Amino acid sequence: MNDGFRRFSILLFVFLLAFLAVFVLRRLQGGETLSDLWPWNQGEEERFKPEEFTLPDDPPLDIDDVEMLVRLNKEYAKLSEAVVPSVVSIDTAGVKKERLRDVLGRVWERQREVSGSGSGVIVTKEGHVVTNNHVIEDQGRIRITLHSGKTYPAHLIGKDRILDIAVLRIDAPDVEFEPLAFGDSDLVQTGQLAFAIGNPFGLGETITQGIISAKERSISDTQRDLFQTDAAINPGNSGGPLVNLFGEIIAINVAIYSPDSQNRGFHGVGFSIPSNDVKEIFEQILERGRPIRGYLGIKAHDINPRIRQVLNYEGAKGVVVLEVVTQSPAEKAGLQEGDVIVEYDGGEVLSREYLFNRSQRTKVGKKVKIGVWRAGEKLELEATVVDADEALGNARVEPESRSASDQEIVQAIGLKVRDYEMIDRIRGAQGVWIIGVAPGSLAEQNKLQKYDVILSINGVGITSSGQFYADLLASAAVQKTTLIGQRGARPFKVTFPPVPRSNGEQR
Numbered sequence: 001m002n003d004g005f006r007r008f009s010i011l012l013f014v015f016l017l018a019f020l021a022v023f024v025l026r027r028l029q030g031g032e033t034l035s036d037l038w039p040w041n042q043g044e045e046e047r048f049k050p051e052e053f054t055l056p057d058d059p060p061l062d063i064d065d066v067e068m069l070v071r072l073n074k075e076y077a078k079l080s081e082a083v084v085p086s087v088v089s090i091d092t093a094g095v096k097k098e099r100l101r102d103v104l105g106r107v108w109e110r111q112r113e114v115s116g117s118g119s120g121v122i123v124t125k126e127g128h129v130v131t132n133n134h135v136i137e138d139q140g141r142i143r144i145t146l147h148s149g150k151t152y153p154a155h156l157i158g159k160d161r162i163l164d165i166a167v168l169r170i171d172a173p174d175v176e177f178e179p180l181a182f183g184d185s186d187l188v189q190t191g192q193l194a195f196a197i198g199n200p201f202g203l204g205e206t207i208t209q210g211i212i213s214a215k216e217r218s219i220s221d222t223q224r225d226l227f228q229t230d231a232a233i234n235p236g237n238s239g240g241p242l243v244n245l246f247g248e249i250i251a252i253n254v255a256i257y258s259p260d261s262q263n264r265g266f267h268g269v270g271f272s273i274p275s276n277d278v279k280e281i282f283e284q285i286l287e288r289g290r291p292i293r294g295y296l297g298i299k300a301h302d303i304n305p306r307i308r309q310v311l312n313y314e315g316a317k318g319v320v321v322l323e324v325v326t327q328s329p330a331e332k333a334g335l336q337e338g339d340v341i342v343e344y345d346g347g348e349v350l351s352r353e354y355l356f357n358r359s360q361r362t363k364v365g366k367k368v369k370i371g372v373w374r375a376g377e378k379l380e381l382e383a384t385v386v387d388a389d390e391a392l393g394n395a396r397v398e399p400e401s402r403s404a405s406d407q408e409i410v411q412a413i414g415l416k417v418r419d420y421e422m423i424d425r426i427r428g429a430q431g432v433w434i435i436g437v438a439p440g441s442l443a444e445q446n447k448l449q450k451y452d453v454i455l456s457i458n459g460v461g462i463t464s465s466g467q468f469y470a471d472l473l474a475s476a477a478v479q480k481t482t483l484i485g486q487r488g489a490r491p492f493k494v495t496f497p498p499v500p501r502s503n504g505e506q507r
Helices: 003-029 039-045 067-086 275-288 305-311 329-333 352-361 404-413 422-426 465-476
Strands: 087-101 107-122 128-131 139-145 151-160 165-170 193-198 206-217 226-229 241-243 249-256 270-274 298-302 319-324 340-344 367-374 377-384 415-419 432-437 453-457 481-487 490-496
Touching: 067 087, 067 193, 067 206, 067 241, 087 128, 107 139, 107 193, 107 249, 128 275, 139 165, 151 275, 165 275, 193 226, 193 249, 226 249, 249 275, 270 275, 298 352, 298 465, 319 329, 329 377, 340 352, 404 465, 415 465, 453 465, 465 481
Parallel strands: none
Antiparallel strands: 087 107, 087 139, 107 128, 128 165, 139 151, 151 165, 193 206, 193 241, 206 226, 226 270, 241 249, 249 270, 298 319, 319 340, 340 367, 367 377, 415 432, 432 453, 453 481, 481 490
16 A cells, blocks of 8 residues: 555545534534434334323313303303304395496496395295395395205395395295294393394304494484494395394394405494384385385475574574475475474484484374474474375485476586495495586586585585585575585595576575
């Protein structure tokens, strides 16, 4: 062996020895032991040694310690078992008109196929189902899935767009249905337990528990007072029942409040229509095919500082009568322009909204006492409420009716507006939207367009079409009228010149 090869072998040995030393050192630093590095021990690693363990057999609390909670738990389960079979899932399909607007503001419509889902509750042995109108609105096909999992077609009996209630009937004559009874919503108290049942996100029957957070929540001029609840209500729960501890329907779930309109989810605030209102409309639809609402025939406005000054009225309550419709119950009762209505059927009138809600809810044919302030004198009048649809020729219920001079002003301005639907108002929609602009009118000259939104008149926020026309007529005849509106995301401002009444008529 020559010297070169010997030196190479020594260097190789030293290198391998150093490499092995570093390898062992790092493995030891990683927590292993010398025995773990010995190759004959590798087979022992693969053999698993069972661990000893002991699980507790008893719960931390004895049943006697939580007897009431155990009983309550069983009762909740019993309640769920009793009410869930009456709740149905609703699937719909139809064609929807969609409004599109380009960057130049031009608007056109197109149709597209849509589908949806919601909830409902069976309320009769014959298979009648109560749900929300917005669940089935403009839907050509309606199918209902029962608790058993079987699916049947259903048809629409009638609907109430204002209250957002629809009545369906399941097309399954041989099926035995399990209906739920209506409870008395007048007995509901803030803070009491409530259970919401429905079909959230299309998942199927779901029950959530909460309380009645508040009562008498109003969200529009025409919508009656709602219950607010913190029982979880999500998209798809619409139309399902809110029940009490007895399994009675105390309300129909209608909407949720969500600050994010693009990603709607439950934020602890849900709204439900009280069962007494639902039952009343349900019976009217089954008896006459449509809801029946009372009608007085007046145009009214809330009291404000200017009205107080003009009338020299110092009262804290009431609404002022702006106009009385010819041959209406109000005219026959003796109501006059300028009267301040302070009481209606025994209740104090604090707002225009309250008055029209109460009058619409009054049974047709009932005689009601109306307390009036007239030029410093207190009067008590009596009016007989009539059917609104019959009084208005089956037109959409609008308490306002216009005189000839009012019609001239409205035609000169050339705007036709419409209220937002209740569900849109819940989601934060404000004002009224334009559904027509008359050719050659002031509105067209100022480039107002269909589907523009009007938010205020002369700085006063607009909440309904009735208020829009009342404020417009009160202003346009005597002064310039400024409208603030919105087109898409862009705000705009329009000012109309005065439009004097014909024949020198003044107000």
